[in-house]
Amino acid sequence: MVLEQFKEDFMDYQMYKCTMCGYIYREEKGESRMDIAPGTLFDDLPENFKCPTCNQPKMAFELRKL
Ligand SMILES: [Zn+2]
Numbered sequence: 001m002v003l004e005q006f007k008e009d010f011m012d013y014q015m016y017k018c019t020m021c022g023y024i025y026r027e028e029k030g031e032s033r034m035d036i037a038p039g040t041l042f043d044d045l046p047e048n049f050k051c052p053t054c055n056q057p058k059m060a061f062e063l064r065k066l
Contacts, residue, residue, distance in 0.1 A: 016061040026031045030046060031049040 014026040025045075029037040033052045036045065042061070049058050 012036050013039075014042065015064045017064040018051045018054065018056055019060050019062055020056045021051060023053045025061065 014023045015027070018024070018025070025031060025042060027041050028038060030038040030040045031052055034049060036049070041059075042063075045058060047058070050056060051060065
């Protein structure tokens with residue numbers, strides 16, 4: 001069933017925190033302000049991805065354990 005599969009996938013998603021402003025990128029949600037589709041893994045973000053609130057590059061983000 002599709003919903004069950006979605007739940008399983010949901011569990012594997014990670015969150016990454018911007019160390020400058022505390023913004024959290026959630027892989028399961030993506031980032032509509034940056035045209036990032038829901039389910040986009042942090043590693044798959046374009047190299048020019050920037051924090052939508054403080055414009056820090058990807059390297060300013062750190063993995064945040066759930
Ligand atoms: Zn930020």
